[in-house]
Amino acid sequence: MKLIGISGTNVDDSATTLLLNFIKKEFSSLAEIEIIDIRQLPLFNESIEIGTSQLVQDISQTIAEADGVIISTSEHNRSIPSALNSFIEWMSFKEHPFNNKPVMIIGTSIRVQGSSSAQLHLRQILDAPGVDALVLPGNEFLLGSSASTFDEQNNLKDTSTIKFLQSCFKNFLHFIQAAEFLNASEEVHFEPGEYQVSAIGHNGKLPMTITVSEKRIEKIEIDTKNETKGIADTVFKRIPEQIVSAQTLNIDVVSGASVTSHGVIDGVAEAIDLAGGDAAVLKRRPKPQKAMEQDPLELTTDVVVVGGGGAGLSAAACVLKAKRQVVVVEKFPSIGGNTIRTGGPMNAADPEWQGTFDALSGEAATLEEVLSQDEKQIDEEYRNDFKDLRKQIKDYLQNGNNKLFDSILWHRIQTYLGGKRTDLNGNEIHGQYELVKILTNKALESVKWLEDIGVEFDPNEVSMPVGAKWRRGHKPLKNQGYAYISALQDFINNQGGKILTDVPVQELLIEEGTIKGVIGRNAEGRCVVIHAKSVVLASGGFGANTKMIQKYNTYWTKIDDAIATSNSPAITGDGIKLGESVNAALVGMGFTQMMPVSDPVTGELFTGLQVPPANYVMVNKEGERFVDEYESRDVLTQAAIDNGSLFYLIADDKIKETAYNTSQQKIDEQVAAGTLYRADSLAELAQQIGIDPDTFVDTITKYNSYADMGNDPEFGKEVFDLKVQVAPFYATPRKPAMHHTMGGLKIDSNTHVLNKDGVIIDNLYAAGEVAGGIHAGNRLGGNSLTDIFTFGRIAGMMAVKGITDK
């Protein structure tokens, strides 16, 4: 008998927790009780999911698998503590693990009446439709005057109280057996045939055909041509398989693709109802059985790579090129990480190619600034390069060349200057010279290497990704970030490499004091042990781990608990923690990069109306402008944080036309969904977003007059295009979202991970966003891809060299 214990409080050393611990100990011969810490979850908010969804699912799963739950509650203000309330909200929102679960309520209070009112509330709450627990009737256990009821060993003092508790507990165990009858599977009957429904996917509707016989769901076919490639593929395969094989709709969503997962499950539910069945019955059925194999799955290889993003896959490809065996272990059901989310441009100076494009106005001025910059401000190790760069620039400007300039040194110096920052404590940081040198020297080689693997770049466009500062981006011809992942995946599969998905690595395998592989767990819950001679950590950064960002942050004045992220939810700093478990040194952890103009809920960039910055009009929650909209990402982000994070991008009908991310259909859908606001007058728009109409109209009138003058006396905006004057008007809610984490494991130029004494940790390598030291305080847009493919390759080669040298 396996029970879950929940202490409904967030107070340390509370009697409520003592009581639960006492039950666990006292009745251990009758049942195994696992206590779940509800304090892991933040205050419930239906608008935040990111960063918590995995945890919520994990906890929900634990509860769902248990035979019963004991909830111990304190009483706050005649009701249950908000901590317990919040926990139950999480457990009744997307997940519903309490459904038909036997629950026993116990409670304490410092007053004599001992949580009686809280317990009554809790009964009502557990009875609510989204919770639907089976609460043990009677057996009300109230422990009043709780402070004095435990002895020094935290045992209950009073024997008659213990007796009563024991009888309640035994009644609960009987109740659990009785509940099994209630949960026995209910029959279903369908009208056999094919049913057409359409489910809501990430990018619109998904037509599905569901075939049922009299008693069973026989087949689920989904038309997926409109869905994002890669990310949701697993959903379309796994969820239909599970539904058909287990004949249940009580299916776990696929991590990282919850919208699409729910879309498929809801679509099947709709078809079941159409077929005259009752989807609710199928949702109540148990989840598909996971094969609980006792023995770990063991594999042996030369090199194991943790993480199937760009860094990990390029490391693996290099291992295969050196004729060694490799296993890539990926946490999520599909590979790609953040790399698959990129727009694709990768920085590499290729003067010959770039010299075929005309220079743009303003570029010469940027180069001239280098000539006038004070050399003493350049850190010593970069100074010689800086001098040489100046010579190159002088030559270029003197020759009156009207073609695009670039050089490895210019890339290097821009990377260095772009990354130089000072944090809130006055600590300065800039990129480590050796690493920045390798990055810029080998960038073009990485582009060529990728071409060789099968990535096709667009020869006709030299792009400048957001925040890149110069046009040196090589852009895949098709499919953006997916282009890299698909080419590398094909290469690895064809060369006999192995990619294990759905296996988060949880520990390094250590034998006799040295690293000998990794340990993870697969989707069936089975332990996976991979023995290897070298381990490459390539698990990405920690942009989706708000707690970790808050812990290390020294750059931003505030990191909101509810901050959204543009990252994959898998990017939670796992590799950094693995490194720390073997005393690895960390570098630059306090510096992170945010995207100021992101969706407040999903962190996505491409919702609402995204227009060129000349047409940005940003107003805060008071309806006032607060910053020069043309400022850099950093400045916009800090200004937004200072104004409470949430702000609006205002547009009129003409500015709307300059949006590069959307279509009229998407706009209408978003207005209907309430994620974008539209109104025929400015005052009405103000009312919709809850700001004072007079202030708002005044703000826009002023902005328009500045646009007329071409100068903004309030915030100094200098670049204007359109005014806000033609109805209908739009407001896109925005918030800064976490985008990139610059800090990470400290590595040397051969990607060996270093320990806190600066000594190489044997057999351990790291590459990509998991490593720090390169981008320092700020990463140039387009430099990450260069980083991961350059250092990913080095890590692969060094991991092999480490083996051959021994």
Add this chain to the structure above:
Amino acid sequence: MINLIGIVGTGAVESTNRKLLQYMKRNFSTQATIEIYELTNLPFFDKPVSQTAPEIIARLSQKIVEADGVIISTPEYDHTIPAALASLLEWFAYTTQPLRDKPVMITGASYGVLGTSRAQSHLRQILNAPELSGLLMPGREYLLGGSLQAFTAAGELTDVAKKEELDRYFGDFMQFIAKNR
């Protein structure tokens, strides 16, 4: 002019309870000013030993002490009030106690037909706890069911009867404040 503080009982981005308070703010602007407060960004109650209120709670408490009354508009989650609102009330009870003898009006909007009746009855019991001691009008409640359809795009209440009911309730609340001065 009467000064009131309106509290939106949820931190959700989209809330019909926020719409209801915004409607009241506009509609009753000749009788009272209503300043609306949000639960977003409030810290999760954790019973700190120091018993001192975080800055943001202290500021809101001060506003409440200075105001003539408070309107709380609550959603219903799982037959009770949202944890975010419960957390705010825990801070109040444990630190500043600003609701003591303060007139409080309760409203609620929910998607379903019952219009938060259970959440409101819990909220009444909670506000009656000795450490909160809010002053509640007996026998009055305002339950806005079907709240997703209850407002026009401009934020007006669609149903005339519901509008009039709210006018009456608010009028009573004004008198209740006057009597309790």
